[in-house]
Amino acid sequence: MTPEELEQIAEEERGTQAQFLHRVNVCLAAGCISCQSQSVKDAFDKEIANRGWQRKCQSKGVGCMGLCAEGPLVSTAQGALYQHVTAADAGEILDALDSEPVSRLVCRTDVPFFQRQKKIVLENSGLVDPERIEEYVGSSGYGALMRVLTEMTPPEVVQEVVKSGLRGRGGAGYPTGLKWSTVAKAAGQHKYIICNADEGDPGAFMDRSVLESDPHRVLEGMLIAAFAVGASEGYIYVRAEYPLAIKRLRTAIRQAERLGLLGSSICGTRFSFHVDLRLGAGAFVCGEETALIASVEGKRGTPRPRPPYPAQQGLFGEPTLINNVETYANIAPIIRHGGEWYSQIGTEKSKGTKVFALAGRVLNTGLVEVPMGISLRDIVFEIGGGIPEGRCFKAVQTGGPSGGCLPAEFLDMPVDYESLAKAGSIMGSGGMIVMDETSCMVDVAKYFMDFCMTESCGKCVPCRVGTYQMNELLARITERTATPPDLAMLEELCDLLRNTSLCGLGQSAPNPVMSTLRYFADEYKAHVEEKRCPAGVCGNQAEEAS
Amino acid sequence: MSKLRLATVWLDGCSGCHMSFLDIDDALITLLERVDLVYSPLVDTKVFPEEVDITLVEGAVSSEEDLRKIRMVREHSKILVSLGDCAVTANVPSMRNPFGVTAVCERAYRENVKLDPGIPDQVVPKLLDRVRPIHEVVPVDVFVPGCPPSASVIQYVLMELIDGRRPELSTRTRFGA
Amino acid sequence: MTTDFSKPTPPSADKRWRLVDATMRRLGNHSRGLIETLHTVQETFGYLDEEALRYVAISLRVPLSRAYGVATFYHFFTLKPAGEHTCVVCMGTACYIKGAPQLLSALQHDLEIKPGETTADGKVSVLTARCLGSCGLAPAVVYDHDVAGKVSPTDLRERLKKWTRNDS
Amino acid sequence: MSPVSNIKTLKIDGKDFSARQDETILEVARQNKIFIPTLCDLRGLSTVGACRMCLVEIKGTAKLLPACVTRVEEGMEVTTTSERLDRYRKSILELLFTERNHICSVCVSNAHCELQSLAQRLQITHVHFPYRYPKAQVDGSHPRFVIDQNRCILCTRCVRVCEEIEGAHTWDVMGRGIDANVITDLNQPWGSSETCTGCGKCVHVCPTGALFEKGRSVAEMLKRRNFLPYLTLMREERD
Structure with a gap:
């Protein structure tokens, strides 16, 4: 594979696409598939065949279009977006290709949900067929890799990433360029690249969506990273709970290998890179670097103290670069357009865009990509369309079990790493759960503590026993049998876990409790002193179900 | 100088702590020069007095009666001393906790009884679900671990308290001592 | 019983063990391949039993206790066979605040089992998931292998009825 | 590398010390009779940094670091005792007491x-967190030894000595x-273990x-640990 050959594939693909007069894109990402979008796609195929339109109209399975709540989603080349499409609608949609769109199915795209987004990571999502490498190549895919291999030195690539200001999208926001340069400088015969696709936060599905919609983008990012740091082997650690993402990644790897974009002597250079999948098996703690490494090595996913950092001593004791899916997905555009371009998006310290999984009590649930620095209000009320059923906004939860719940007073805060941390939450991987007055914040805190307790690996004492004790205390509060000293003990344990736990899971486990204690103290007080749950959540669930 | 009023209370324990208290031997005489023993399983008084300066409590809280009693004792005591491991950690009585009170009663009153088996519902106080150390039920001022704490430790604790000082115990006794 | 540590043999003549062997071979019969191999065993047989663990451990030269430690560390692995049908309730945050606890208590109430358990007749297993990543469709449930979104306790009960009626 | 650069000077609790660069804070502290509490650590076994008892403060670092795995650095200023460290260590130890059933008075x-x-x-005279009282197994199937899970603190010394030394x-x-537990083989009775050599090393390194x-019987179980430095020494000799 040479740059010329790649360009030829792209040309051919664009030529093939141009032959079709019409195109119907059916979302085949997990969200829409669970609303039977596969049968919609089949219906289009059948209908096109029945009409003998095979050369006129292409029906294509594509990745996520974002508005998961309104699926199955179908888009056409003429620019119409349809929602809640069923197999029975196929004929009508095809009929309308030359005229006005089918009004009863139209999903308006001139609304903030679509207009306020800025797509870099998701630029191909919903447009290309994730199971065909040619489509990715046709939309400039692997061009950045070619450029890196033929025109740049590894230090130049690292420099470009440093310049972009990109920070890790997995949660902590460590500067990606700095991480790359540490691994690049580390001494070692063998170096490894790992892509963390073990999306652990409950309420987050950005990585799943990227892998299902545009897997080659992640591979390209890993390849560029491998070239930059001098690695020749890599692993993608992906959740076993994401069968579709796994399938598409496997296909993508096979295709890239076939085209000589993965494997030995890539592009005729001395650069070789092999990548393999490793399936996560349901352990949130494996999002922590050292635990993830242990898991890739086939062991129990327990973290170990750092230093040494994986950049010096990682997988099999060798220098290892670990980034998450979204981080790698940003690399190709950064190389294509330059670090300078990327650094102009976002805020001073948080550059670029961020993908959020918007869910909970918000009208437009789904996947959104926005520039850093946008306000929470814009995300929740503009893009998200506000709270349904005439209810009131109460809080937004970011960062999952390691994050916090922010009340209305923070709605105008810009969304960036520093602001979120200052407010007592974290950016996290991008889960954003909106809550209204039907949610009890103590119950939410207990939910997260229960999660952390269940996911604690059990290695260090504060996390193993502390999360249990905190969960018990929160249970007593939600059962309204707690006393004021219990609250003091809860705060004491927050401080203990934060400062003495071995890894990030234990250190951040108190965050949901601390943020709710800080902003919703009155709800705790109501449970403890007045023995009542203001939201009417606690203690009623059993009665509701039976 | 008027004498301080001392009480001792026996909850769920083996009475070993009280035995250890008596082991102070001749020092008891010195002690009684400074305090009046106003209530104790060792004396005749049946009613806990209104005002007690120092109360030593032996034993864990196991039954509804223990619970009622310790709350009452707390209310009428200026300084409450958790004496011995049963009071401080729930110790041996707590070994029934992992099994649950029903299983324990079944074993004690039915499975292992040949003559007229049956779980008593009168006279014997009802057992709590869990045996608990005293401080989980009422606030405690001084903790004296040990099984039992030695006579000298008990003597030291009392003399310090009588003299208005806080006893320093960690160098003198420990869990299981 | 005494295990022949020098020559691991598959627990039975079942041809499916060849799939397991293939995975181990692909990973160079290296101890690093333990988790991947356990995935294959579970995918093939539905669960990991003691015999399978012993075979895989010895084949990959992994100590028995380590194999057991790994198999029980990861919640995706199960040491017991699942029921005929499985119902996985997503307990992700979005699902939680949109009614997953009510779904779970409906299941517990109707089937009289807790998450992770199977009904006495072996018909239905109830499981929970950390997050299915279908937050846009909260609350989500996986019936056997199909994800269903915006599930209500009524939907759930209908599905249970169908399972128990059709099969009895 | 010149031998000089292998030596680092650091301050522990305000006093100056020098140490080899591959030494940990804990090792230096022990050589100099400075007490840092430990539980999972045992000389002769690998370090895991799990019990968090040996956390110390290091000037210029916001996080507390475990002395057992943290290597000395030039100019490092370590504080091994402070009101805060004391409080955390007590709490962690108390949590261990609540986790299982540690009934000292009737313990071997x-x-x-x-x-x-x-x-x-x-100076812990009572445990202020609520006790958990789990149901824990006692396995006496081995002809010579017993494991009583009630007393286990999951320090993993037994796991390490069995893997690394035996x-x-x-x-x-x-x-x-x-819910974590130490197990033998496939979580089977110890007595039926096919891999146990019956050497008893695990028994003697167990801290509880x-x-x-x-x-x-009660209070009769004395542990001998001297075999560990002996074996380490002899193996060094052989290498």
């Missing part, structure tokens, strides 16, 4: 237990979080009464 290791003596040393890897940890020899 009474008066010879590291958990118990550390509690006294840290080479049998009979022990490991199963499950996770609060979780592992003990049969026939020992």
